[in-house]
Amino acid sequence: MSAAARTDAVLALLQRVGATHAPAALASSFGAEDMVLTDLVARHALPIRIFTLDTGRLPEETQALIERTRERYGVTVDVYVPDAGALQRFVRDHGVDAFHRSVELRRACCAVRKTEPLARALAGKRAWITGLRRAQSVTRGEVAVEEFDGVHALPKFNPLADWSDDDVWSHLRAHGVPYNALHDRGYPSIGCAPCTRAVAPGEDLRAGRWWWEDAGHKECGLHRRPLASPARPAERAAAEPAS
Ligand code: SF4
Secondary structure, three states, rough: OOHHHHHHHHHHHHHHHHHOOEEEEEOOOOHHHHHHHHHHHHHHHOOOEEEOOOOOOOHHHHHHHHHHHHHHHHOOOEEEEEHHOOOOOOOHHHOHHHHHHHHHHHHHHHHHHHHHHHHHOOOOOOOOOOOOOOOOOOOOOOOOEEEOOOOOOOEEEEOOOOHHHHHHHHHHHHHOOOOOOOHHHHHOOOOOOHHOOOOOOOOOOOOEEEEOOOHHHHHOOOOOOEEEEOOHHHHHHOOOOOO
């Protein structure tokens, strides 16, 4: 498939979601994939909200890209921050860098800083859109373009599920899309500053996320599996495990 046909297919899907699932929202961490989707949503003025989760630990390069995106496209980015009381209690009880001590504490930190704010961001939405790709890691090998997210009881669309790394970067370069400066310093996947490092050539694209954990644990809870594709009956969703 040509690059133009690939992009047209993604645009058609975004247009359909915007028209049939209003209000729909694009979840952006301002990674390369999210910038492809942001570029299409903004340039085509699609009726899709763009939101991000400001965990309080984001790199300054990500904060700078949020501002560049606002300036470049004139879009509103809805920013969700952790609940102040929950964050205060977590830091009081476990310290500000508890994530190094165990997988459980790392997940607890992600729950306070990411998962709970995500639930607030998705409240009232009829669908959400992400930049997940199957090629990103072993934990994302089953990502489908269209799924049902039983955790949030919402359709979930991953328009770039079958895109390669080259497909993403070809789009960014062809359209002069701004991207995170850390990508040029060996960071293919960017999250919170203390939990992200650069990767070596040939390493898994998400090897730099929580690098002290086993590869199979490397999700923050935002994209819990299993999900159904394309739609999960209500009774199956209700029976789905919480994590
Ligand atoms: S990525 Fe690290 S700092 Fe960010 S929420 Fe998760 S554990 Fe906390």
